[in-house]
Amino acid sequence: MSNINLIKDIKSAVNIFRDMRKARRTARENETKGTVMLPELRGGSFYDTVEGAALSHCEKGIFKVAYKAFSELDKEKKHQLCFSPMDGEFIDRAELWKELLSPVMTEKQLRKAMTRIIHWYIHIKHLNKEGKGYAA
Incomplete structure (x- = not known):
């Protein structure tokens, strides 16, 4: 009888557990139905880039020319530059900025501008090496 x-x-414990999981899943589904999807924003500000932050401390003439050159880029390229370079991307990124700035400086x-940018890249690499991450 005791068996x-x-x-x-x-069997009762399994049914209770199943009902709890079902209630949790239903609650999760109801939460996701209520969320509002925002449009994806593209583009970005010169100050949102690593290079913009570095060049903001340069001479006023250098900063203005670099700011103008950045503002003439398309939204997709601006958006790409808003992310900090990862290992293996620093050289390509420096070459991109050199190509962008050479005709206008x-x-x-x-x-001066490229020296400032490269020194900031070195700073980022040291922070990443120490495990501190990058925070501007």
Whole structure:
């Protein structure tokens, strides 16, 4: 007789557990139905880029020219530049900025701007190496 009661107790426990999971799943589904999807934003500000933050501390002339060159980029390229470079992307990113800035800056301005950008990249690499991550 006690074996039958034990089996009934186990069956009751399984049913309770199943009902709890079903209620949790239903609650989760109701929460997701109530969320509002926002449109994906593309583009970004010059200050949202690693390079923009670095060049904001340069001479006013360098900053203005770089700001204008960035503002003429398409939204997709601006959006891509808003993310900090990962390992293996620093050289390509520096070359991109050199191509962007060379036609609009003097040789002296370009040298100062690229030196500032590369030094900031080195700073980011050191932070990543120490495990601190990047925070501007």
